Amino acid sequence: MNHLEKLENQSIYIIREAYKQFKDIALLWSIGKDSTTLLWLCRKAFYGKIPFPVIHIDTGFKFPEMYKFRDEWAKKLGLNLIVGKNQKALDKGITCCMDDQMTCCKYLKTEALKQIIEKHKFKALIVGIRRDEHGVRAKERYFSPRDEEFKWNYKDQPPELWDQFKSKGKEDDHLRIHPLLHWTELDIWRYIRKENIPTNKLYFAKNGKRYRSLGCTRATVAVNSKADTVDKVIKEIKTTKTAERSGRAQDKEKAYIMQKLRSLGYM
Amino acid sequence: MEKEDMKIVIVGHVDHGKSTLIGRLFFDTDSLPKEKKREIESICKDKGKDVEFAFVMDHLEEERDQGITIDTAQTFFKTKKRNYVIIDAPGHKEFLKNMITGASQAEVAILIVDGHEGVQEQTRRHAYILSFLGIEQVIVVINKMDLVEYSEEIFENVKEKLLSFLKKINIKSSYVIPISSKQGDNVSKKSKSIDWYKGKTILESLDTFYKQEASNNKPLRFPVQDVYKIDDKRITVGKVESGMLEVGEEIVFLPTKKKTKIKSIEVFEKKKGKAESGESVGITTTESIFIERGEIVCKASESVKLSDEFKAEVFCMSKKPIKTNEEITLRCTTQEVKCSIKRVLRKINSSTLKIINEDVNELKETETGEVIIKTKKPVVIEKFKEIPELGRFVFVRNSNTVAGGIVREVI
Numbered sequence: 277m278n279h280l281e282k283l284e285n286q287s288i289y290i291i292r293e294a295y296k297q298f299k300d301i302a303l304l305w306s307i308g309k310d311s312t313t314l315l316w317l318c319r320k321a322f323y324g325k326i327p328f329p330v331i332h333i334d335t336g337f338k339f340p341e342m343y344k345f346r347d348e349w350a351k352k353l354g355l356n357l358i359v360g361k362n363q364k365a366l367d368k369g370i371t372c373c374m375d376d377q378m379t380c381c382k383y384l385k386t387e388a389l390k391q392i393i394e395k396h397k398f399k400a401l402i403v404g405i406r407r408d409e410h411g412v413r414a415k416e417r418y419f420s421p422r423d424e425e426f427k428w429n430y431k432d433q434p435p436e437l438w439d440q441f442k443s444k445g446k447e448d449d450h451l452r453i454h455p456l457l458h459w460t461e462l463d464i465w466r467y468i469r470k471e472n473i474p475t476n477k478l479y480f481a482k483n484g485k486r487y488r489s490l491g492c493t494r495a496t497v498a499v500n501s502k503a504d505t506v507d508k509v510i511k512e513i514k515t516t517k518t519a520e521r522s523g524r525a526q527d528k529e530k531a532y533i534m535q536k537l538r539s540l541g542y543m
Numbered sequence: 544m545e546k547e548d549m550k551i552v553i554v555g556h557v558d559h560g561k562s563t564l565i566g567r568l569f570f571d572t573d574s575l576p577k578e579k580k581r582e583i584e585s586i587c588k589d590k591g592k593d594v595e596f597a598f599v600m601d602h603l604e605e606e607r608d609q610g611i612t613i614d615t616a617q618t619f620f621k622t623k624k625r626n627y628v629i630i631d632a633p634g635h636k637e638f639l640k641n642m643i644t645g646a647s648q649a650e651v652a653i654l655i656v657d658g659h660e661g662v663q664e665q666t667r668r669h670a671y672i673l674s675f676l677g678i679e680q681v682i683v684v685i686n687k688m689d690l691v692e693y694s695e696e697i698f699e700n701v702k703e704k705l706l707s708f709l710k711k712i713n714i715k716s717s718y719v720i721p722i723s724s725k726q727g728d729n730v731s732k733k734s735k736s737i738d739w740y741k742g743k744t745i746l747e748s749l750d751t752f753y754k755q756e757a758s759n760n761k762p763l764r765f766p767v768q769d770v771y772k773i774d775d776k777r778i779t780v781g782k783v784e785s786g787m788l789e790v791g792e793e794i795v796f797l798p799t800k801k802k803t804k805i806k807s808i809e810v811f812e813k814k815k816g817k818a819e820s821g822e823s824v825g826i827t828t829t830e831s832i833f834i835e836r837g838e839i840v841c842k843a844s845e846s847v848k849l850s851d852e853f854k855a856e857v858f859c860m861s862k863k864p865i866k867t868n869e870e871i872t873l874r875c876t877t878q879e880v881k882c883s884i885k886r887v888l889r890k891i892n893s894s895t896l897k898i899i900n901e902d903v904n905e906l907k908e909t910e911t912g913e914v915i916i917k918t919k920k921p922v923v924i925e926k927f928k929e930i931p932e933l934g935r936f937v938f939v940r941n942s943n944t945v946a947g948g949i950v951r952e953v954i
Contacts (some may be wrong), residue, residue, distance in 0.1 A: 277757070277821055279548060288823040289768070290781050296769045296836065320811040323773045323825075375855040409615060417644070433945045435860055437647035438935050440874050445942040527577060 280467055283437055284317065285453040290418055291321040291402065293441055294453040295328070298400040301453075302329045302358070304389075308490045311404035311466050312349075316473050318402070322356065329356040329396070331390050336366050341424040342490065345476045360392035366495045390443050399492060400451045410459045417441075417458055428452075462513050469506045480504045547754060552630040552649035552678075554642065554669035559657040560686040566723040568745070571731035574620035591870055601651070610812045624750045639668075639909060643947065646672055651680040651752050653745070658685045658721070661701050666910070667708055673912070674712040675858055675949060677931060680701040680752045682711075683716045684745060689723040693736045699924055705821050711896060718748040757767070758785040758820045759814040762847070764923070764933050765840035766876035767796070778825035778835055784876055784932035786842070788818040788826065793843035796834055798921045803828040809890070837878045839923040839933075855954035857912050857938070858893065859943035864905040865938065871945075873916070875924055875936035884919040889913045906946070913951070924950055 277284065294301060303318055303326070305311045318326045332346055350357040365387060392398070405416065417433055418440035434442045444451055456464075468475055478487045485498035486509075503509040546609070548591045553561045568574075580950065620627050630645040646652065652673050658667050673681060683705060691697045698721045709716055720729050721737050728734030731746045743751070763786030771778045788808055795802045808815040809825035818824045859865055865884065873882040890899050890912040899910065906912045927934030927949045938946040 277819065282821060285821055285823045286784070292780055292823070321823075322771065323778065323809070323811050325773075346624050394841060433641065433644075435644045435947075437644060437937065437944070437947055439876075439940075440937045442944070443939070443942040449943075 280301060280463065280470060282316075283459055283463055284320075284467070286458065287314075287317050288321045289439065289453040290441075290453065291318055293439075294402055294419075294455070295322075295444055298346060298397075298442075298451070300398050301400040301402065302331050302396070302398050303402045303409040304404070305330045305332050305346075305357075306404070306490070307332065307346050307476065308404075309464055309468065309479060310406060310456060310459075312475065313459075313467060313473055314402065315353070315355075316471060317455065326353075326355065331358045331360055331389075331392055331401075332447060333385055333392070334359050334361045335385060335466070336361060339478055339490070341476055341478050345474075349474055358396070360388045363387035371415055386502060391501070393450060398450060402453045402455065404456045404461050405454050406456050406461070406464075416452075416454055416457060418454050420452045421445065422450055422452060422453065423447065424449040462510065465510045465513060470509065476528045479509065481508075548626045548628055549625055549626045549651060549749075549752065550649045550755065551651050551653060551749065552568070552646045552673075553653045553655060554646060556657070556660075556663040556665040556734075557656035557920045559653055559655050559660065559663070559666070560724050564655060564660060564684070564686065564730070564745075566724075567724040567727060567730050568612055568620050568629065569628075571727065572620045572622065573745075581691050584770070591856060602922075607672070622746055622750055627749065642669065643672060643860065645674075646676055646678065647947075649676075649678060651682070652678050653682045653684055654716070655684050656701060656705060657687050658697055659687050659690045660700055662705050662708065664894045666705070667896070670705075670709060671712055671893045671896070671911075672713060672858070674714050675856065675947075677927065677949070679715075680892055681714055681716045682745065682748050683707075683719045684722045685719065686722055686724055688721045688728060688734075688737060689726045693721070693728075693734075694887070698740075708896075717740065717751075718743060720745060732825075735784065758930070758932065759787050761785040761820075761930055762845050763787065763840065763842045764791075764876075764925075764930060765842065766827075766878065767836050768877050769836055769837045770834055776809075777828055777831065778827060779840075780823070780825040781840075781877065782823045783818050783820045785820050785930050787820065788824065790816050794828075794840050795843045795847075796838040797841055797847060797923050798849050799834075799838060801832050801834070803830040803832055805829075817946075839876070839878070841923070847923060848953060850924055850953045851918045851921045852885075852954045853916055853924055853950055854888075854954065855914060855916055855936075855948045855950050857906060857914050857946050857948040859906040859908055859912070859946045861940065861943075862908055862942075864902075864907045864946075865940075865946060866905040871937040873918060873922075873936050873938055873948075875922065876933060878922050880918045880922055882916050882919050884912075885915045885917045887912045887914050912954050915954070916948075924953060926953060 303315065305315055311333060315330065407416065417436045419436065420428065421442060422428060436442065476490065478490060481501045481504040482485055484502065486501040486503060488499050501512060503512040527538065548570060553565060555561055555896040620629065623829055632651055654670055654673065656662060657848050685698055685701050688698065706716065719740060721740050724730060727745045728737055729740065731744060731745060764784045765788060766781050766784060768781040771780060788805060790805050790808055792805050793802065794805060806827045806829045808818050814826065865871065867884045867887060870881055870883055873880050887903055887906065888909050890903060890906060891897060892899055893909055893911045922934060924932040934950040936948045937944045938948065
């Protein structure tokens with residue numbers, strides 16, 4: 277097996293472990309390249325038909341291209357799509373980046389997700405985070421428990437060895453499952469090329485700019501780039517010295533904001 | 544060309560310089576993103592400190608404030624030969640389960656010792672865990688040589704003590720290197736201050752290590768993970784732990800002893816004639832038989848022993864001790880059975896290796912025991928030395944992993 281095949285096989289194993297343990301499980305799909313890769317792996321794990329719902333948390337402030345992409349591919353792949361939106365907060369006038377990143381991420385993402393979990397009684401969520409994205413994410417486990425407040429107790433995480441993953445304890449509200457934890461940004465793009473996975477056109481350069489990581493319109497900045505094909509993106513990432521999430525406000529507004537967001541239940 | 548990946552764990556006593564070494568490796572291999580550098584610089588400035596390499600890895604707030612690593616974390620750096628994934632494991636005793644989590648994923652290890660302080664409690668315990676986990680490729684680095692004026696005598700002294708300990712636990716260290724992470728001596732560049740040392744730098748040593756080969760030549764073990772009904776097919780899915788699957792092969796499911804033949808190997812939108820170890824695949828069989836998770840597919844032509852009693856080395860990670868005759872869940876691949884420790888033959892302090900004579904009917908946190916385990920139902924279990932994937936297991940109590948175990952002898 278080559279490198280990408282090893283990554284793929286390990287992820288499929290984890291996805292199948294998750295589904296074996298939880299029937300009330302869902303995949304979080306942000307429409308970005310990572311969770312779309314994860315969607316692809318879930319299709320492979322279950323021979324074409326994903327046996328659980330796919331959730332998109334819609335802050336109401338995503339790029340129009342993202343909504344279009346979502347609806348097109350949800351239909352093509354026959355997904356059971358659930359869209360989660362914190363309408364109450366939006367009605368109250370909470371908007372993206374109103375004063376600080378903590379507030380809008382909390383209400384429009386974390387709260388919206390809480391509402392969906394409560395409504396559908398999900399016991400586990402499959403999430404496409406990777407260790408190389410951010411220092412805090414590097415500390416995650418494949419199976420990571422959250423309490424009823426969604427809190428991630430990073431100080432006391434369960435041991436995880438030899439592919440023996442945590443099962444849900446009485447004290448856990450739900451488990452986050454991270455089948456892409458061991459992938460890097462470059463791995464993702466190489467796999468996208470190999471498998472011909474659909475990716476949003478926002479990732480490719482137009483007028484000298486492209487998005488490397490996608491979030492809300494107001495919290496995401498495009499980077500300077502001439503990479504307008506998957507091959508060129510791969511070439512660019514190989515040599516870049518810029519961090520992948522450099523265009524994402526929640527990662528750098530304050531030193532520990534990502535850590536705080538994650539411990540409060542952010543993805 | 545894609546470069547291969549290799550996972551290294553860096554272990555050692557608290558404050559002996561693991562995080563600083565990692566920062567240095569990133570810095571010297573030019574693997575730090577610009578923002579990260581800036582972020583580190585700005586945080587250090589906020590705290591009124593000089594830039595510290597250790598902050599590259601220690602991302603959590605508490606870790607920065609106290610300057611210690613709490614959990615295991617992973618990052619990446621490159622050499623000409625390959626990409627390395629670094630697993631940073633915490634040195635504090637109370638974070639031992641995090642250290643084991645990190646180390647269990649590693650292929651090679653760097654054991655770091657402070658040349659000034661010498662071998663300490665966690666140096667020995669971590670070395671012991673490397674040996675327990677079966678990590679054979681180990682580099683020893685003696686750090687902070689700048690604080691002892693690059694003294695060869697001090698180096699030789701620490702080296703001798705450590706090597707005699709490592710010998711007891713069967714670790715043959717390939718390299719022992721005097722370094723200073725802070726000054727950059729012998730990490731990626733040969734040190735001018737340590738002219739008496741003629742050996743390799745850390746990076747040169749790492750590049751000589753080899754990748755573990757797939758266990759294709761071993762007997763077939765394909766643990767059943769789940770059974771899916773896809774259209775009109777029943778597909779038994781799992782990961783080939785050792786050996787190879789082949790269409791047409793006569794197989795037996797254990798422990799139920801049901802025999803059949805492999806009709807097809809199923810991966811999405813592809814047909815396969817064979818599947819090698821490490822692959823997650825599905826099979827269909829010529830006879831339709833009822834199969835459940837936890838059964839192990841083996842070749843019908845090979846004799847496989849079913850056991851309900853075996854000798855193992857168990858490392859306890861639970862605050863609440865594990866008592867003899869306590870009913871506990873054992874998981875080995877997808878097998879899950881109730882079992883108990885029948886007898887503790889011997890238990891030792893995992894740091895000093897001294898035999899513990901008190902409370903010999905239980906294993907306490909960080910203690911290791913040579914024990915006899917009795918399972919309620921027969922399982923397919925192997926000596927770790929023969930098929931490692933089937934020779935390691937965990938104990939689970941109330942949905943938490945509380946111990947790891949290595950099979951030494953099947954009775």
